[in-house]
Amino acid sequence: MHRGIATVSLSGVLADKLDAIADAGFDGIEIFDNDLIASPLSPAEVARRCAELGLTIDLFQPVRDIEGVDPRRFPDVLHRVRRKLEVMNELGATTFLACSNALPTAIDDPDLSAEQLHAVGELAAAHGVTFAYEALAWGRHVNRVGQAWELVQRAGHPAVTLAVDTFHMLARGDDGRALTGVPGERIGFLQVADAPVLExxxxEWSRHFRCFPGQGMLDVSGVVAAVLDAGYDGPLSLEIFSDxxxxxDPHVTARDAMRSLLFLEDRLGARLTGPAREKVTVAPPVPARTDAAFVELADPDRADYPALLTGLGFHIAGRHRSKPVVWWRNGGANVVLNEEPAPGPAATALGLVAPDVTAVAERAANLLWPAVDRTRGEGEAGLPGITSPSGLHVFVSAEPGDADHWQNDFVPGDVADTPGWLGLDHVDVTVAADDLNQELSFFRTLFGLRPEDPEEYIQPQGRLRIRALRAEKGDLRxxxxxxxxxxxxxxxxxxxLAFATADVVDAVRLARSRGVEFLRPPANYYADLDARFALDPELFTVLQSNGLLYDRNDDGGEFLHAYTLPVQGGFQVELLERRGGYTGYGAPNAHVRLAAARAGSAVA
Amino acid sequence: MHRGIATVSLSGVLADKLDAIADAGFDGIEIFDNDLIASPLSPAEVARRCAELGLTIDLFQPVRDIEGVDPRRFPDVLHRVRRKLEVMNELGATTFLACSNALPTAIDDPDLSAEQLHAVGELAAAHGVTFAYEALAWGRHVNRVGQAWELVQRAGHPAVTLAVDTFHMLARGDDGRALTGVPGERIGFLQVADAPVLExxxxEWSRHFRCFPGQGMLDVSGVVAAVLDAGYDGPLSLEIFSDxxxxxDPHVTARDAMRSLLFLEDRLGARLTGPAREKVTVAPPVPARTDAAFVELADPDRADYPALLTGLGFHIAGRHRSKPVVWWRNGGANVVLNEEPAPGPAATALGLVAPDVTAVAERAANLLWPAVDRTRGEGEAGLPGITSPSGLHVFVSAEPGDADHWQNDFVPGDVADTPGWLGLDHVDVTVAADDLNQELSFFRTLFGLRPEDPEEYIQPQGRLRIRALRAEKGDLRxxxxxxxxxxxxxxxxxxxLAFATADVVDAVRLARSRGVEFLRPPANYYADLDARFALDPELFTVLQSNGLLYDRNDDGGEFLHAYTLPVQGGFQVELLERRGGYTGYGAPNAHVRLAAARAGSAVA
Known part of the structure; x- marks a missing residue:
């Protein structure tokens, strides 16, 4: 595919944007007129710079509100178009785009609009270029792609084509089927953008919340597949803008943008039916299943975590063959303590069982997710690591029994396995607000995790927003x-770090007896629980006396959980027990946990 | 009025919130149940603390979705209510509020809902308290105040009353007329909140964007006036939540909240017709007109601004009688240079002519806006200063000829007045995002300035949002x-600092000739101007050769303007000329100014 991006998708001034776009490996650009207007570079200088950088200028968007115009005002429109076509010829661009009229004064007269589109097409042809007409989702009268196609046909001019924009189509509830019957050669341009579903x-949605394909929730690939299957042969061009x-940084954005196009092409591989399939780059598939394997804790001073792990009932299960890394285990729960130099104690990495390991590593490389730089000792497992945008290291292991299973790197200890916890239930990763889309995209595009609905909680100072993801197959959350x-x-x-247990009452009691400190919910919390659930008195006593939090869903599924005080390295350990098909995370208790965490040891 | 606020309106944990609310002088509170649930204080301890602080507990909101419930599930509702009433008795609260059912499972059967409200009323009465029922704007079936009132009547129980919330009513398009015929004694509670108008x-609007009365755009006082005129005798209670x-800081919020109630009462003074008028505190009115008088520049090193002012054509018009302050003048434009110690050069204060000076000062004190601490020399003008939330000092002067006119503080210089600029056109004040509501509220509540629609521009890094305000009468913007x-x-x-001139071409030429540097728009900008406006060639040449920006409105009004490079102290000076009734600020040029400002002197 010819991969493009609109200059409006990046921050900075035009010259910076061109550099960032070229660095990320794009083939072409759309020039946003305001970027050009504000630039000290003349159109000819921009053209030269693009040529130097190997970028084609695929599109120019210099005019708006050019049809449905009062005929007395239409000469002004033609004046504008003519002047902008001169600029365009200097740029060497060959297609220009204009959207449907969004002014309150737009006239609802398809014949008039078609006639005006024809006149614009005449001017375009006279300047040797093509015009693409797009239905803006908030166009005054024309806001669906079908209406725009109707006008393009009615305009009846070879230089007048249809522009398709995935956001504008999907925002209005259309999908690829709305393009049925539109010949590919009559589609003059294809712009792609995703967005979260917002009411x-x-x-405003378009202006502030567009995002790259794979970061949002719209079926972008469905529309693109329809356009490509129709025979469209032009660029696939990103037009994103958001707060x-x-x-x-424009370089970071450009790389994210390129990654999103690669992911889009990957998805298209499965959806394209015609010859267009040959044109897209397809990465190895997401793993068949993804399970949590271990958490890695950095412990550079060999001091911070052994007491905690012992208190929680972990024991040493093995030592790494070549590195100062110790494997601790509690039943199905695994932690590796890495004593290599590090900035300080922290939970730094997540190990997953996600076969096939080689395919995942290759998929990561194809999608431009950076590999963790790591030496591999002789005879050790191939355990590729990928760094998430927030800096989390994710290591990918083969299944047990395979040479590339992570446990092969450890010399087992003498202690026999004892029954214990069930395993790692989920991990919370806190990211900056502006990094959320990227982190979401990492887990989604690489492992195929499915994002759940956003949730939001009040904390004593501010808000906590949570976006959970879980594997379609496998236990990773x-x-x-x-x-x-x-x-x-x-x-x-x-x-x-949340660990699942078969008996959380027992697990918490044991840990407390070994000195682990847990948050203790206030008495008012238990009074409220009793009001909400009319709890069995015995359960009530067990919960309150052990300081457990509780939730129940409509089907009677239950969730019992407890949080340690924050430990060195800034995380909490949650112990939990799921009964009867409870699949959530105890959301109604979040505000109690957050308030108790603020009060800290004062209430523990 | 008995002034109250909901604990949910503040950040922090319950104990912090109570302190902040009491410090701000409130009479009572609404307790948000989650605040209580997460608190280590028992209900009896909360009651004691409130009594110590002189706060009554006016309302408790412990339950939701209590009507329109499947009769098989209703015993659970009664269980919840009963338990919460026990807590309420411990708190010593006398009214509890519940909203209309918002669950998808809510049953649309007014008879059933009325019967269930009646049952809740029975329980309330048995515990010696009153129940207030509120139409939630997103209630499943009941979401208008008229529906809630209908159900309250149908419930036919003395302990079941109507709760009125200004946000929920106004958000659904109702106003005070929706309460016609509701007797005041049947209104059990009145919650007030404002909000910007958002589509x-x-x-989501309610959860993230509520604000205090005077910060938003809803007609809060209209609803409150209707409630009070109906004979409602209970608290006026703020329920705000927003990002x-x-x-x-809860102390800052509590003070803002109190100020907003005082402003609301002030507005009510003009709207109340019945005996309730006696109950509200009314401040002196906003000034009859508000005009810009001068800008004060801090110049502690006596070095930064004289050359700039001279270059711009200002001359010394006088010296302050008792302070190291010099008055500079260019026609109707006035700047005072303050050489007193200051952290550095900056534009620090704005002088306004806004009679009556004493009334404005008193109004500011009534609305809790802080006075500038300032000594007044013998025979000097009474020039009260008020500090805006962002820290801007605003000095209030009487009209020319009055002893309290600001120029009386200066001994005039020898230089005769020469014709010059028209005056100060407007001032841009940049505030932190979270301070915008407060700064808006300052100019609106104190001077009665009218906010215009928000505008938003892309700048090379990020966004610029602008909210302009202008005087209803007078020239202040x-x-x-x-x-x-x-x-x-x-x-x-x-x-x-934007100054209006009668001939901006001349003003800019003169300033340039004296060494003042201006931003110079790129050639592409002029090509675009010509495309958009088909400019007269002579005007085109004048604009481009002088580096002026240009805009024209649909009525032919024109705007010519230019910006200096940023000067010491971090501001720019704009020179402008308005022709033929142009009232805006040259919005279409903002992106060019922002890009040029980033490029800085490189393009100047």
Whole structure:
């Protein structure tokens, strides 16, 4: 595919944007007119710079509100178009785009609009270029792609083509089927953008919340597949704008953008039916299943975690063959303590069982996710690591029994396995607000994790937003947290490790007896539980006397859990027990945990 | 009035919130149940603490979704209510509120709902308290106040009353007339909240964007006047929640909240017709007109501004009678240079002519806006100063000829007045995003300035949001800017001084000839101007050769303007000329100015 991006998708001034776009390996650009207007580079200089950088200028968007115009005002429109076509010829661009009229004064007269589109087409042809007409989702009268196609046909001019924009189509509820019958050669341009599903004014939605394919929830690939299957042969061009990218480094944005196009092509591989399939780059598939394997704790001073792990009932299960790394185990729960030099104690990495290991590593490379730089000792497992945008290391292991299973790197200890916890239930990773889309995209594009609905909680200072993801197949769950607390600095990275147990009452009692400190919910919390659930008195006593939190769903599934006080390295350990098919995370208790965590040891 | 606020309106934990609320002088509180549940204080301890602080507990909101419930599930509701009433008795609260059922499973059967409300009323009465029922704007079946009132009547129980919430009513398009015929003694509670007008999902709007009366755009006082005129005799209680207050210091929020209630009462003075008028505190009115008088520049090193002012054509018009302050003048434009110790050069204060001076000062004190601490020399003008939330000092002068006119403080210089500029056109004040509501509220509540629609521009790094305010009568205009640029630090305070001239071409030429440097728009900008406006060639040449920006409105009004490079102290000077009734600020040129400002002297 010819991969492009609009200059409006990046921050900076035009010259910076061109550099960032070229660095990320794009083939072409769309020039946003305001970028050119504000630039000291003349159109000819821009053209030269693009040629030097190996970028084609695929599109120019210099005019708006050019049809449905009062005929007395239409000469002004033609004047504008003519002047802009001169600029375009200097740029060497060959297609220009204009959207449907969004002014309150737009006239609802398809014949008039078609006639005006024809006149614009005449001017375009006279300047040797093509015009693409797009249905803006908030166009006054024309806001569906079908209406735009109707006008393009009615205009009846070879230089007048249809522009398709995935956001505008999907925002209005259309999908690829809306393009049925549109010949590919009549589609003059294809713009792609994704967005989260939000119930809000569509213009504001578009202006502030667009995102790259794979970061949002729209079926972008469905529309693109329809366009390509129709025979469209032009660029696949990203047009994104959002509050996030406006503030981000343009080089970072350009790389994210390229990654999103590669992911889009990967998805298209499965959806394209015609010859277009040959044109897209397809990466190895997501792993068949993804299970949590271990958590790695950095412990550079060999001091911070052994007591905690012992208190929690872990024992040493093995030592790494070549590195100062110790494997601790509690039943199905595994932690590796890495004593190599590090900035300080922290939970730094997540190990997953996600076969095939080689395919995952290759998929990561194809999607431009960076590999962890790591030496591999002789005879050790191939355990590729990938760094997430927030800096989390994710190591990928083969299944037990395979030479590339992570446990092969360890010399087993003498202690026999004892029954213990069930395993790692989920991990909370706290990221900056502006990094959420990227982190989401990492787990989604690389492992095929499915994002759940966003949740939001009040904390004593600010808000906590949580976006959980879980594997379609396999037990991996990751909860991405964004803690918005104004000027109060927030810990980033892994902020919670949640372990599943078969008997959390027993697990918490044991850990407490060994000196592990847990948050203790206040008495008012238990009074509220009793009001909400009319608890069995015995259960009530067990919960309160052990300081457990509780939730129950409508089907009677139950969730019992407890949190340690924050430990060195800034995370908490959660112990939990799921009964009867409870699949959530105890959301109604979040505010109690957050308030108790603020009060800290004062209430413990 | 008995003034109250909900604990959910503040950040922090319950104990902090009570302190902040009491410090701000409130009479009572609403307890948000989650605050109590997460608190280590028992209900009896909370009651004692409130009594110590002189706060009554006016309301408790412990249950939701209590009507329209499947009769098989209703015993669970009664269980919840009963338990919560026990807590309430411990708290000593006398009214509890529940909203209309918002669950998808809510049953649309007014008879059933009325019967269930009646049953809740029975329980309330048995515990010696009153129940207030509120139509939630996103209630499943009941979401208008008229529906709630209908159900309250149908419930036919003396302990079941109507709760009125200004946000929920106004969000659904109701106003005070929706309460016609509701007797005041049947209104059990009145909650007040304002909000900006946003076209979005009402639940999200409510949850993230509520604000204090005077900060939003809803007609809060209209609803409150209707409630009070109906004979309601209970508390006026603020229930606000927003992303901003969740992150703010609770003491600051509580003070803002109290100020907003005082402002609301002030507005009510003009709207109440019945005996309730006696109950509200009314401040002196806003000034009859508000005109810009001068800008004060801090110049502690006596070095930064004289050359600039001379270059711009100002001359010394006088010296202060008792302080190291020099008055500079260019026609109707006045600047005072203050050489007293200061942290550095900056534009620090704005002088306004806003009679009556004493009334404005008293109004500021009534609304809790802080006075500037300032000594007044013998025979000098009474020139009260008020500090805005962002730290801007605003001095209030009487009209020319009055002893309290600011120029009386200066001994006139020898230089005769010469014709010059027209005056100060507007001032841009840049504030932090979270301070915008407060700064808006300052100019609105104290001087009665009218906010215009928010505008938003892309800048090379991030977004610039502008909210302009102008006097209803008088020439004062202030544009509040919020510059959102991620991690790049932004200059705060006065960032632009715009002066109106009768001939901006001449003014800019003269200033350039005296060494003042101006931003110079690129050639592409002029090509675009010509495309958009088909400019007269002579005008085109004048604009481009002098580096002027240009805009024209649909009525032919024209705007010509130019910006200096940023000067010491971090602001720019704009020179402008308005022709033929142009009232805006040259919005279409903002992106060019912002890009040129970033490029800085490189393009000048």
């Amino acid at each position: 809000m004014n569509v213009l 996030v990218v406006r503030e981000a 990751v909860a991405l947290n964004v803690s918005e607390t104004g000027t109060i600095p927030q810990r980033r990275g892994v902020t919670q | 979005m999902n009402v639940l 901003v207050v969740r992150e703010a 202030v544009a509040l800017n919020v510059s959102e640029t991620g991690t790049i630090p932004q200059r705060r305070g006065v960032t632009q």
